[in-house]
Amino acid sequence: MKAVLCTEWGGPGKLSVGDTDPPSPAAGEVVIDVKAAGVNFADTLIIQGTYQLRPDFPFIPGLEVAGTVAELGAGVDTVSIGDRVVGIPNIGAFAERVAVKAAAVVPIPEAMDFETAASFAVAYSTSHMALGYRAGLKAGETLMVFGAAGGVGLTAVEIGKIMGAQVIACAGTREKLDLCAARGADHVVNYSGEDIRERVKEITGGKGADVIYDPVGGEAFEAAMRSVNWEGRIIVIGFASGDFNRARTNILLVKNIAVMGFYWGSYSMHRPSAIGESMTELVHMWEAGRLKPHISHTMPLERAGDALALMMDRKSTGKMVLTVGA
Numbered sequence: 001m002k003a004v005l006c007t008e009w010g011g012p013g014k015l016s017v018g019d020t021d022p023p024s025p026a027a028g029e030v031v032i033d034v035k036a037a038g039v040n041f042a043d044t045l046i047i048q049g050t051y052q053l054r055p056d057f058p059f060i061p062g063l064e065v066a067g068t069v070a071e072l073g074a075g076v077d078t079v080s081i082g083d084r085v086v087g088i089p090n091i092g093a094f095a096e097r098v099a100v101k102a103a104a105v106v107p108i109p110e111a112m113d114f115e116t117a118a119s120f121a122v123a124y125s126t127s128h129m130a131l132g133y134r135a136g137l138k139a140g141e142t143l144m145v146f147g148a149a150g151g152v153g154l155t156a157v158e159i160g161k162i163m164g165a166q167v168i169a170c171a172g173t174r175e176k177l178d179l180c181a182a183r184g185a186d187h188v189v190n191y192s193g194e195d196i197r198e199r200v201k202e203i204t205g206g207k208g209a210d211v212i213y214d215p216v217g218g219e220a221f222e223a224a225m226r227s228v229n230w231e232g233r234i235i236v237i238g239f240a241s242g243d244f245n246r247a248r249t250n251i252l253l254v255k256n257i258a259v260m261g262f263y264w265g266s267y268s269m270h271r272p273s274a275i276g277e278s279m280t281e282l283v284h285m286w287e288a289g290r291l292k293p294h295i296s297h298t299m300p301l302e303r304a305g306d307a308l309a310l311m312m313d314r315k316s317t318g319k320m321v322l323t324v325g326a
């Protein structure tokens with residue numbers, strides 16, 4: 001089968017496209033005929049050897065996939081051959097076929113096309129669970145989102161509005177901010193030029209944001225510490241800037257704030273039912289027309305390297321999707 005291969009740590013330019021043996025399903029696994037694969041920031045890290053998972057070479061990147069069930073391993077009775085599904089294999093999605101644990105495979109509605117399905121699960125469920133389940137965002141609170149036009153950021157804007165929050169979207173270009181406004185953001189802040197703290201104080205009458213969703217880290221996290229309201233919550237989602245931070249505990253104490261980590265993938269290990277409940281609710285919201293997944297680029301599988309380069313250059317918005325055999 002055709003697959004994107006990583007044979008050494010490095011940037012997208014080191015990836016190649018080649019032929020490799022298709023996977024066979026182990027017990028408890030499902031083999032999916034890939035129709036579309038979602039591109040995630042984690043894919044840019046895993047090929048550079050800077051992600052928590054460091055697979056042996058050669059490996060196939062790609063953590064999120066949509067397609068049809070081609071083969072079932074022993075003991076799998078949750079899906080049937082031919083079912084339309086999404087799956088989270090963690091690696092292996094940038095290929096014509098991939099093996100996924102049955103517990104990480106979920107059927108998709110007939111009306112959802114494969115490109116949408118491949119862009120849906122990680123981004124929406126991360127924001128839905130982080131904002132609701134983890135941070136307890138309440139209607140009427142102010143939510144500030146960093147990297148708000150990115151894959152997870154844009155879904156946080158949409159879900160924050162659905163949950164009844166006032167949403168402040170922060171991004172680095174006018175075009176990105178226009179997209180956030182079109183997805184419902186009440187206020188936008190261009191953090192490549194504007195002072196985040198000053199703008200948030202202005203918008204919130206001096207109080208600050210109640211919940212801050214931070215997939216960027218570095219200077220953005222520092223700005224979050226200075227812009228959060230008394231009893232506020234900062235959710236650490238990721239480090240797109242490449243920088244980690246130390247939270248200053250004197251600020252946590254004085255402002256009675258909580259800094260909380262959220263890692264969606266860990267729920268599949270510790271509390272898979274939470275992911276299942278979140279996905280069911282999100283699919284209902286999508287069916288009701290309340291979620292509008294945004295895909296800035298759809299490209300053939302062979303262009304996986306170009307897609308990852310666009311992401312690293314901050315040129316994508318929402319999600320990107322690779323298609324197979326389109």
Ligand SMILES: NC(=O)c1ccc[n+]([C@@H]2O[C@H](COP(=O)([O-])OP(=O)(O)OC[C@H]3O[C@@H](n4cnc5c(N)ncnc54)[C@H](OP(=O)(O)O)[C@@H]3O)[C@@H](O)[C@H]2O)c1
Pocket residue numbers: 040041042122123126146147148149150151152153170171172173176215216236237238239240241242262263264265311312313314316317318
């Ligand atoms: N915790 C979880 O469960 C979970 C789930 C999914 C993703 N994540 C993490 O969340 C982060 C964002 O993921 P994503 O899929 O939203 O990525 P993305 O689509 O590339 O969006 C990231 C955004 O971060 C901003 N950014 C700031 N500095 C950047 C830099 N040096 N390089 C690239 N982008 C930069 C960009 O917006 P501006 O140009 O507007 O600043 C960009 O739109 C990643 O660290 C990812 O690993 C975590």
